[in-house]
Amino acid sequence: MRPSRAYAGRGMADSIDKLQMSITKRYGGKVVLDQFPLEIVGREFVTFLGPSGCGKSTALGIIAGLVPPSDGEIHLNGRRIDDVPPEKRGFGMVFQNYALFPHLTVFGNIAFGLSLQKRSSEEIDKRVRDMLGLVRLAGYEDRYPGQLSGGQQQRVAIARALVLHPRLMLFDEPLSNLDAKLRVEMRAEIKQLHTRLGLTSIYVTHDQAEALSLSDRIVVLREGVLMQVGTPQEIHDRPKNVFVADFMGFRNFLDVTLGKEAGGMIEAGFKGQILQARARDSFHPGERAVLAIRPEDVRLGQSGDGVNVLRGKVELVEYLGREQEAEITLDGGARLWVRSHEKIVLGETLDLTLPADKFVLLRRE
Amino acid sequence: MARIRSDSRSELDLVAILCLTPSLLYVLAMFVYPFLYGIYISLQPKKRDAGIFSNYVAFFNDAYQCNTIKTTFMLALPTTIAVVLVALFLAYGMRRGIWFERTITTILVLPISLGVVFLSEGILGFYGHNGWLNQLLLAVGLIQNPLELTHNSIGVIFSLFMQNFPFCFLMLLGYISGIDPSLESSARMLGAGPWTIFRRVMFPLIAPGLIIAFALVFVMSFAVFPSAVMVGQPAGSTRTISIAAYQQAFEQYDMSYASAIAVIMGLCQLAALVVIVLVRRRMTIATTMGVGKR
């Protein structure tokens, strides 16, 4: 797509080639970020993903300059920017609660940054109106934030940051106050703006679906420690540890003891039964490990060759619309979650097949 | 649907009225009745044959009496401006917490618990003709003659400042720390430095609270009596309107005239409040529309 007119005048000087950092943040004695490393290149969309309290906002605040790091450095295009105050970094930020100025109109909010740059009133007028068109809020100039819906306020907040042509956009859970339907719509809009305007963006969320759909790369955090970095597909299909797997919707974790390896497959002893899983480097026979599988990858019934078949009784059925998810107690006493289009009846006894190539082999923690 | 709603609505009103009754009765008994009674007395002059408004006429025809309004005003206004400005400055600086915050707040608020008389004694002892301050400055040789800081309007303004500052400070601190800190952060991200943030974001949001604080401090200062007597010059430069009322009541034993003066004082305070509220309404319509509370 052609860049919007609002961006036509943007020079190369203020674009971003590379942001590198490695930072530690302590509050009192508590380590909130532990040597958190990050490298971002221009035009990338990077997401920080992790549960509440893991330090995502803190990391974003440090990049913005709003939170002083306890240790470490931040480099932008090779220049250190730690001691540059936030108002001089030229980054844009969208806050979780939008933080619109309640005493200013929509126009006043979006024009705020431009008027500080002492732009002519014609330029301000034009750029604000272009921006309002871009976020589909033309005609709302004279409203106050209190007279807008959550989704509209959120778009004003995005427009207010974008109108300054920030070299880096920071989003702190901008969709978490919206309803499910609007979230899906807005997330598509954010992605569109990002590509269309050639932005570089860092986006914080605790919603895996949001992270998967938006990102070029996902950074998974746990209690201030980096767990995994990768493309959405890598994170989704090949989580590196139980934490990331759990976050990515693997609900079944089988404690196994590894056995013989042959032909790319490895045997795993599970409650007296032998399961087959795809072998992975650095796992050895005799080791205790975890096999993870998603509920939707478990199949009902026996497969042809009878490999990886477990038997159990249906304990609980959750109706999910097109599908249902059921909790099965296996003969050995372990529990397994299954998701299927087929009808599952409470109390019946079922055969389940766990396809060997759907297993992810993980280290036990 | 609509029926049910209007029913529950009127039920709610009933509950609200019931809950309000005790406080309404209290206000009626302790405030409205004495106030009306005061007006009633003020309309029955001591001299039998005088008209009902003769006390008021006498007050405004007697420069000695009606100048007290100006005197009081000239004490209350500078005090109020000083209190509000200093409180604003400190409260703004402390809005995100500072070191030893509790200690500092306690020290700032302490005068409330001391009482006006004790405070005035303290002011006399410290700032008085032979007070510590003068003795120190004389000893150091900074001045040749003692500074006259008490028994004049400066002393009264000092005293009023110390009495009213804590209320104003606490009120503004609560108001300012209630403002969402992410507003400041977002202003910074848009390129605003500290002064711009104050001027263009924080001040407009603080202004409504500031005006209310101003109104309260002004009304409290306008009623000044003990400090005007103790650290002021009650016969001359700090003869406030409350002193005039006191003299009529307890030196001339003219309760009716005293009541009239008290009513005039109340009307002055009311007039000031009306002006302040009008200013506030104009400002808030212009600045904080849509913040929930209008």
Ligand SMILES: Nc1ncnc2c1ncn2[C@@H]1O[C@H](COP(=O)(O)OP(=O)(O)OP(=O)(O)O)[C@@H](O)[C@H]1O
């Ligand atoms: N000012 C502070 N003082 C002390 N501890 C803090 C402070 N700010 C954050 N923390 C702590 O740092 C940790 C990380 O906080 P942060 O706000 O970055 O979490 P988050 O990942 O953004 O969570 P959420 O998804 O709930 O927003 C939390 O444990 C929090 O308690």
Ligand SMILES: [Mg+2]
């Ligand atoms: Mg957060």
